[in-house]
Amino acid sequence: MQYRTDPKSGNQLSTLGFGCMRLPGMPARVNLEETERLILTAVENGVNYLDTAYIYNGSEAALGEIFTRNPGLRQKVNLATKLPIVKCKSSGDFDLYLTKSLERLQTDSVEYYLIHNITSLSTWEHMVELGIVEWIAQQKQAGRIERIGFSYHGPEGEFAPLLDSYAWDFCQIQYNYLNEHYQAGTAGLKAAAERGLPVIIMEPLLGGKLAAELPAKAQTALEEAGINPDPVRLALRWVLNHPEVTVVLSGMNAPEQLAQNMDTAECALPGAFSETEAHAVELAREAIAASYKIPCTGCGYCLPCPKGVNIPSCFNAYNASFAYGRFQGLQQYVTASGAMSGSVHLASDCVQCGACVKKCPQHIDIPAELDTVKRRLQFPGMPAILRFGVKLVAR
Ligand code: SF4
Ligand code: SF4
CATH class of the missing domain: 3.20.20.100 (NADP-dependent oxidoreductase domain)
Known part of the structure; x- marks a missing residue:
């Protein structure tokens, strides 16, 4: 050493x-x-x-x-x-x-x-x-x-x-x-x-x-x-x-x-x-x-979000959608939502309370960027479909 x-x-x-x-x-x-x-x-x-x-x-x-x-x-x-x-x-x-x-x-x-x-x-x-x-x-x-x-x-x-x-x-x-x-x-x-x-x-x-x-x-x-x-x-x-x-x-x-x-x-x-x-x-x-859109380091300081949004994973999925393609980003976004573990929380669940913003060392406007994530990776009806899927699996 x-x-x-x-x-x-x-x-x-x-x-x-x-x-x-x-x-x-x-x-x-x-x-x-x-x-x-x-x-x-x-x-x-x-x-x-x-x-x-x-x-x-x-x-x-x-x-x-x-x-x-x-x-x-x-x-x-x-x-x-x-x-x-x-x-x-x-x-x-x-x-x-x-x-x-x-x-x-x-x-x-x-x-x-x-x-x-x-x-x-x-x-x-x-x-x-x-x-x-x-x-x-x-x-x-x-x-x-x-x-x-x-x-x-x-x-x-x-x-x-x-x-x-x-x-x-x-x-x-x-x-x-x-x-x-x-x-x-x-x-x-x-x-x-x-x-x-x-x-x-x-x-x-x-x-x-x-x-x-x-x-x-x-x-x-x-x-x-x-x-x-x-x-x-x-x-x-x-x-x-x-x-x-x-x-x-x-x-x-x-x-x-x-x-x-x-x-x-x-x-x-x-x-x-x-x-x-x-x-x-x-x-x-x-x-x-060229592919690095939201400068999130994944430190997790912004968590927990009272609405259960996995903020860094949403941003990671968004960046991945540029680096590796939209489909890969979408896959990561579904994983980030928690659907696999039985509880769905998407970027659209953000109520813009602002609790996370002052904790972010990268000064990311988290609610605004979550809205960007939503617009790129969320299609109409996605939250309902994921929640329905979770319910089916849980039966
Ligand atoms: S602003 Fe949105 S993401 Fe941040 S803590 Fe509040 S609900 Fe969660
Ligand atoms: S605090 Fe900022 S940099 Fe850290 S995970 Fe949250 S959004 Fe990303």
């Missing part, structure tokens, strides 16, 4: 971090045995950064259980979790959620604590008004938090002012070859590094979108140059090619993914990206941009 130095603390962090947002069995229920095997294999092979969050359903508790089952494991990793500011209405809530996270994780402290999902400078300023700066100082003093940072999903122009608004220890940004100029982007990556901050990267595969097969031209270019044309490898190597990157998080939920990512991280040094790989990325960008 390669390690990069956290320039603020001197900690040596594995270039591959284990993202715990999509553990085996999630979002329904974490499969503890499979998760334990993955985490143990990762740590045995040198991964020493685990990233979870209060709102990752069951993730913190699963990690806590795994630490308890495996004495000594906790000391081998840098643990990161996050404060759900979307739930914080008063300063007492900061304490409440950190305490719950530590209880779930069965630990007294975390090495890296993040203010989760800052979407604008004013979001942070509101937390400051609630007394978060004083609270952080107390928690550091009490040894419950070692280092404080934030994860960012706001506009490019507000990132540098946010960096300068507080004495941060680290930051976490969305970064991949499609998002060079989106949210913090390359400018934000460089701005953080110039300020001496370690940068943790999330969404290197854009919620799995960059894991899909490469367009034929890109694949051929790589193969002719004798380079492994695997899309995940290409995307991770692109991120790790940047010397400003400290850790790249990957949400691995199968042993083969873990093995592949560890292998990639092992030889992905800054500056190791070849000209052929850079050309393949250009070709992939062009092809993906």
